[in-house]
Amino acid sequence: MAAGIITGTELSAETETALERAVASHRHEALFSERAHNIKQSAVRDVFDISIRPGLVSLAGGSPSLTGLPLDLVAQTASKVITEHGMEALHYGGGKGTEELRALICEIMAEEGILGASPEDVVVTTGSQSAQDIAAKVFCNPGDVVLVEDPTYVGALNTFEAYQVQVEAVRMDGNGLIPEDLEARIAELEAAGKTIKLLYTIPSFNNPSGITMAAERRQRVVDIAREHNILVLEDNPYGMLRFDGKPLAPLRADNPDDVIYCGSFSKIFSPGVRLGWALVPRHLYRRFYLAAEAVVLCPSTLTQLIVTEFFRRFDWRAYLAESRAVYAQRCEAMLSALAAEFPAEATWTTPDGGFFVWVTLPEGIDTYPLLHEAIDAGVVFIPGAAFTSSDEPSNRLRLAFSGVAPEQIREGVKRLAPVVRRAVEQHAGA
């Protein structure tokens, strides 16, 4: 016992426990894997804990609006599934997900332009983040390169970094990933002897920037990746949420052999069911799904059956149309509030779908310390530095309009504006 080393002293039980723990902690420090040191707290999740404080306006989390969901019908569906199919719903299922859900997923994908996908090529995953985790697991050795957009989804960065990959950012402009930059970056990395395995992209309404890869760039990006034998990992949770209702064809659409496509029920239905999917090139499928199985055995049968049955009973196409209108209205509320409240030195993106607006302040301003001032003012956002793999400070911030009603959005922007204005003035005066 650790306490034994201190002789002639009476120790309280609490002190003894604390001492024992300190000794164990010291002893166990050497046991962590190298990759464990790369696993960081996501800034988004960090702010998630803060943002549920009452009274705060959260422009932080990329939460879908659930207020339009008919809870009674969801409840009825869950009850029916359990009563009528309880022995299946409460049991283990296959590692790929149920056939019925995989068929539904193919219908959903057809709606956004992936035609003729086979349920046999779909793996249902525990949210689409776990599809990214599996992709990294199956393809990346430590030191391999994953190309990402700059900026990109913080959760994917955390997932990749857990596999000790080298994450390399490729620049975007208002039309998304810049093909010339992609080529230049690949050439540089190949010249340096690097092995590039994946290009991770969120082509529609990128998280955090809201930027969309232009239709005319999409095939070019896949072609570049193919020429260099790089797999495209396409993350498309917001694809169906284009405000005008006409989703752009995903990169996967005409490239079944070169793109792993990740979709999710989180933004079009509910994050609480934790169901996403990957549509995997057939020749890569077996390894992909075995890796999924090695982590979770199977996705939740209960939530799979509930989602399948709900989508069968519910006019989800009409619901998506309503959702798009809700998000378009919220986006408009945010854009007009920004125009009314923010100083002229700030600029921002004008997304045509998705959940986010990306604000740029004058260079040299670090938005991270502003977060604390914003919390004091009653509003939260995510500082831009979260969305890059570098440790550089960022003059950008992500504002999510998706989960908050228009009047709250206006209130949040109003609270944030003085914080931003002060930072701009101090910076100009410095």
Added chain:
Amino acid sequence: MAAGIITGTELSAETETALERAVASHRHEALFSERAHNIKQSAVRDVFDISIRPGLVSLAGGSPSLTGLPLDLVAQTASKVITEHGMEALHYGGGKGTEELRALICEIMAEEGILGASPEDVVVTTGSQSAQDIAAKVFCNPGDVVLVEDPTYVGALNTFEAYQVQVEAVRMDGNGLIPEDLEARIAELEAAGKTIKLLYTIPSFNNPSGITMAAERRQRVVDIAREHNILVLEDNPYGMLRFDGKPLAPLRADNPDDVIYCGSFSKIFSPGVRLGWALVPRHLYRRFYLAAEAVVLCPSTLTQLIVTEFFRRFDWRAYLAESRAVYAQRCEAMLSALAAEFPAEATWTTPDGGFFVWVTLPEGIDTYPLLHEAIDAGVVFIPGAAFTSSDEPSNRLRLAFSGVAPEQIREGVKRLAPVVRRAVEQHAGA
């Protein structure tokens, strides 16, 4: 296009697609990570697909009996949770799991002898297999050693091998892991310069053998691990299912700093909700839960709320008592059928809890080819070779009594007996 290489030939669209895929497949073969080659199909999952064929008696899968569950109450609970707490249930939750579920988990663990555990030390996971995945991720570099019981759970073997660890087996006798063998194995491996990170054990009703680590060995095993700075990863899904109703205190009980404890709702309630947990030493907690978050963001809020509410409304202690009686009866049915039907050359374990009986045939018989004969005879089991990390053939087989009614168990054993008898006779004659 791949088809372009064949000049002067008209190719059908199908042939073209097949050719393109073949080219992509060849090109992508080099992209797999080293660990991907270690990810194998689990023999259990393999047989899972076969065992749902109508008419077959499955003694293969370790499925819990769900027939005693009041489906109406589960359905009502799900409906109530969605109607009354839908905005929470269908949303993202925290990465550790809900506070309410973590508090319930502490009550459940208290029931089996882990007293005073704090919800702050619990991480809710997507089944307990994903807790093992996280442990491997956080602690194991490629080449590190994980000690396991021989035999051990095939799913854990698959999970560990995905991290390119060296899995080393320690012998068991009828009282579980042999402490002297554990010490000898550690000495050997340390002498060979190996780094041992984890000792994975299923101390109560080991899967597949049904063997229980004797109470008097438990502290000794933890002490040996501690002396060598090895963390104990205790997997205890069946702990509450001891037939006499008095669970043995888990290794974690008196060793809060040295044991990561994995529990599961799969065997005591339902595998379909995909909820398990890890109780983690406080000084290791942060890294553990961040790694969990990097894979799935959060466990399903919907199934967490359903399980919490159901356990609050339901006399789960009484249900567990009934479950134990059901499993005891099924185990008894299997043991008496084996005694009546199997040849004298076969021996088997007599478990006092859990799901499995482990049968040993005369040395030199490989039970893997017997599986095909058994399927023809209308019964499935899992060949023993699945439960070791070696590629050696095994003269053992796992029979699960948990998911099948007594008359089916008797029928299954009756169908299997001639297959076994033939193998024994041929072996004796050879």
